[in-house]
Amino acid sequence: MSYKLIPPGKRRNRHYWLRGTIAGERVEVSTGCETRQAAQAWAADYVARLEGQRVPGIGEVVAFERAAELYKAAHPHLSKSDIRLVGAVAKYFRNKGKACHEVVHADLVAAADELKPGRAASTKNRKVIGPAAAVLHYAANNQWCTYQRIEKFWVSRKSNREPARDEDLAVLIANVEAPPRRKKFGRKADYNVAFKRLLLLMLYELGLRIGHLLTVRWDDVDLRAARLKVRIPKSDEIASLELSPVIVSELANLTSATGVNRPALGRGVDRRGRLFPWTTNRGVHAWLKPLTDRLGIKYTPHMSRHKLATDAQVLPDKKAAELGVWKDPRSLHRYQHVRPEAIPGRSAATLLALPAPDKRKAS
Known part of the structure; x- marks a missing residue:
């Protein structure tokens, strides 16, 4: 990069001009400044902008x-x-x-x-x-430096999490309704019971990450085809997952927080936006953590994903990865308790078929 400032003269009027080679291109432009100090400041900014737009060439020293x-x-x-x-x-x-x-x-x-x-x-x-x-x-x-293999810090690949137990999930679903709270004008009912029940069933059946499931919108649900579309940011793909009859029934009969029915097969009302009323993981944990503490059950949403991976015993790696929406089949091997397959015909009906657990009271 080489340039200079040409002072005002008869041919250049009363402004300084910048002339030289910048970012590999020949440049001659007026600074629009009458003083040298102002022209230098303008030139510095102009050169910086041109350099910022240029992509360095092969072998150049790049910060x-x-x-x-x-x-x-x-x-x-x-x-x-x-x-x-x-x-x-x-x-x-x-x-x-x-x-x-x-x-x-x-x-x-x-x-x-x-x-x-x-x-x-x-x-x-x-x-x-x-x-x-x-x-x-x-x-x-881009050949600005030589390739080098970057070694990361060693991390144990064994998971310290346990898979969710079917019996515990059945108890959670049976007790999902929050205890009534005394308010100024009476007791406040839990209007999100149906959503809580649906969330736990879908986490178990689909094995999705909680963040991915919360992004599902009503437009992504096709009950006629029994399919659900979910965007998976890690793999930058849209996964199309099959829904069991139990989930289809739960969705078709789902009621909103205001009690308005939202049937997907009819001309439902208010079937826009997100499927679930919680937009972040924090919103789910706000009611799930007190529920598990009250029942004395150890459970987090990701344990359902571990459960899916743990139960994998039939299909090969690639098919199992597709079922659990893993980007790389090798991810299955990172679970301490995982075999690299997945169960076909997995359904939330497994939970509902268990003997009805007694509803536990808060201790």
């Missing part, structure tokens, strides 16, 4: 922060969380003044220890090593 910006621009579908993590790592290496070809594994370890001190190895891998490796691999693909 890690610049590579991170180009990586984010090349991947417009990154989540807000991923963008934030990449930005934090880029800021760290900007302060260190590191270019891509200067970053080695020891630098990544130091970054993880400084950005996430005292955190678990899995957290450091997910929030520092992973984002940094993605930027370095992108830089290597």
Whole structure:
């Protein structure tokens, strides 16, 4: 990059002009400034904008922060969380003044220890090593540095979670209604009983992550075909899952929080927006945690996913991964209690077929 400022003259009127080669292109443009100080400031901003729009060539020295910006621009579908993590790592290496070809594994370890001190190895891998490796691999693909295999911190692949028990889920469903609460104008009834029951049944049958299930909208439900469409962000796919007759019946007879029937096969009312009234995991745990504590049951929504993986015994890896909507069949092997297959014909009717449990009272 080479340029200079030409002072005002007869041919250039009263403004400074900028002339030179910037970002590999020949440039000659008026600054619109009459003083040298103002022209220098304008030129610095102009050059920075041109350099920011240019993609570095093969073999050029590229700062890690610049590579991170180009990586984010090349991947417009990154989540807000991923963008934030990449930005934090880029800021760290900007302060260190590191270019891509200067970053080695020891630098990544130091970054993880400084950005996430005292955190678990899995957290450091997910929030520092992973984002940094993605930027370095992108830089290597563009030949701004040599490719290097990034080694992550060792993490045990054995799961410390237990799968959900059918008996416990049956008790939860039988006691899903919250105790009436005394309010100023009488008792407040639990209008979300049908939704709570449906959520537990769908978690058991489909083995979906709670966050994915909460994003389901009424437009994604097709009761005539007994299918449910779910967007899986991890694999960036739309999964089409089969629904059992029990789930279809629950959906067809579902009532809203206001008591309005929402039949999918008829001309239902208020069948817009999300299927469930909770938009975040926190909204589910707000009623599920008190319920499990009151009944003395150990259960979280993800335990139903572990249950699906645990019961896998018939199908091969690939088919099992499709059933559980795992991006990689190898994910099944990360569960301590998993065999790499899945049960065909899995249905929420299994829970409802169990002997009716006695409704437990709060202790």
